[in-house]
Amino acid sequence: MIRLTVPQISDEECAAVERVLRSGFLVQGEECEKFEHELATYIGCEETVLVSSGTAALHLSLIASGIGNGDAVIVPDFTFPATANVVELVGAKPLFADVHPNSYNINAQTIQNVIDNWDGSEKISAVIPVHEFGCPAPMTEIVKIAKKYHLKVIEDAACALGAEYDEKKVGTYGDAGCFSFHPRKVLTTGEGGAVACNHHETVIKLRALRNHGIRLDQSVGGFNMPGFNYRMTDFQAAMGRVQLIKFNAWIEQRRFIQKLYHEAMRDLPVRLPDTINGHSWQTYMICLPDEINRDDIIRKLLENDVETNFGAHCLHMQEYYQRTYPEDIKKLSGNTSEKLFNHGLALPLYQGMTEEDVMTVVRSLKKVLDSFKTLG
Numbered sequence: 001m002i003r004l005t006v007p008q009i010s011d012e013e014c015a016a017v018e019r020v021l022r023s024g025f026l027v028q029g030e031e032c033e034k035f036e037h038e039l040a041t042y043i044g045c046e047e048t049v050l051v052s053s054g055t056a057a058l059h060l061s062l063i064a065s066g067i068g069n070g071d072a073v074i075v076p077d078f079t080f081p082a083t084a085n086v087v088e089l090v091g092a093k094p095l096f097a098d099v100h101p102n103s104y105n106i107n108a109q110t111i112q113n114v115i116d117n118w119d120g121s122e123k124i125s126a127v128i129p130v131h132e133f134g135c136p137a138p139m140t141e142i143v144k145i146a147k148k149y150h151l152k153v154i155e156d157a158a159c160a161l162g163a164e165y166d167e168k169k170v171g172t173y174g175d176a177g178c179f180s181f182h183p184r185k186v187l188t189t190g191e192g193g194a195v196a197c198n199h200h201e202t203v204i205k206l207r208a209l210r211n212h213g214i215r216l217d218q219s220v221g222g223f224n225m226p227g228f229n230y231r232m233t234d235f236q237a238a239m240g241r242v243q244l245i246k247f248n249a250w251i252e253q254r255r256f257i258q259k260l261y262h263e264a265m266r267d268l269p270v271r272l273p274d275t276i277n278g279h280s281w282q283t284y285m286i287c288l289p290d291e292i293n294r295d296d297i298i299r300k301l302l303e304n305d306v307e308t309n310f311g312a313h314c315l316h317m318q319e320y321y322q323r324t325y326p327e328d329i330k331k332l333s334g335n336t337s338e339k340l341f342n343h344g345l346a347l348p349l350y351q352g353m354t355e356e357d358v359m360t361v362v363r364s365l366k367k368v369l370d371s372f373k374t375l376g
């Protein structure tokens with residue numbers, strides 16, 4: 001079976017985790033502190049704040065940015081639901097922007113469309129661009145339009161550690177950059193996440209919010225605000241530190257595999273994703289022709305020992321959002337995000353995948369597509 005993804009855990013990660021487990025210092029020890037510094041150096045930001053997941057990173061970033069009741073936040077319609085769920089959870093309203101059909105990301109135009117069509121009472125206060133599947137969103141134009149309308153920019157770089165836009169790492173363009181270290185991501189700590197931030201006052205708030213509201217930089221009476229327990233453990237951080245050393249080489253391998261796929265699928269009747277500079281290829285999603293049922297293809301490929309999946313979700317198709325915002329949702333019916341959800345197919349991609357694996361996937365896909373043609 002060629003798996004969709006395989007987390008890369010070697011003896012080095014196991015030894016690092018064991019060392020922490022045997023040390024007796026499982027949380028709030030020096031591994032987290034060191035990982036935060038190393039991550040900030042890697043990303044090229046002033047500071048990072050480790051948290052328990054990508055969702056926690058987004059949640060805290062919204063709270064630290066003062067987003068709440070009475071606010072509306074622009075999010076992509078095509079993403080993982082956590083991007084919009086956190087907006088709901090702080091009492092604000094998500095507004096769904098459509099994405100580009102080949103990059104799968106929002107841009108200044110799709111943000112402008114939302115602003116132009118908005119006539120609700122909430123104030124549009126922020127935008128959360130997602131760097132979907134590791135593809136850098138066009139941050140220069142997004143920051144420009146955000147400035148024009150006084151919007152906070154919180155980058156959802158959950159899938160995009162290592163991706164670059166204009167030779168600068170994503171997650172460094174906005175007010176905060178949020179990362180996930182879930183096993184489906186290239187660097188994993190089991191569960192985990194981080195916020196990258198260049199504003200020290202915001203970092204202080206983020207650190208307090210992740211740790212019950214305690215200000216560790218104040219000597220007494222440090223419970224400064226109500227907070228969560230969104231901390232990362234030290235053994236997770238130890239694992240992350242080992243992975244970070246190998247990370248650049250991993251991205252290069254993934255870029256190589258993507259090129260192999262692109263070359264091998266040239267003549268297949270599928271739409272390939274944009275090969276934008278700086279893409280870190282957390283996921284390689286192609287689009288199948290409209291007349292083909294994507295779920296049938298997933299099933300048939302599995303029978304051929306190839307594991308695939310849909311790419312990301314279309315938020316306006318989710319039951320909660322349909323029920324909560326029926327009027328807004330009606331206007332989005334049939335948009336690009338809906339098509340990408342219905343026809344997107346994520347192919348296996350992980351470092352360590354061989355050239356022969358890639359060819360097997362493409363041969364199987366061709367065979368399955370041909371069999372549908374014959375049936376048709």
Ligand SMILES: Cc1ncc(COP(=O)(O)O)c(C=O)c1O
Pocket residue numbers: 053054055056079080082083130156158159179180181182192193
């Ligand atoms: C775009 C995006 N945002 C946020 C998240 C949430 O990250 P986590 O699973 O670490 O909470 C994910 C996870 O898949 C994601 O893909």
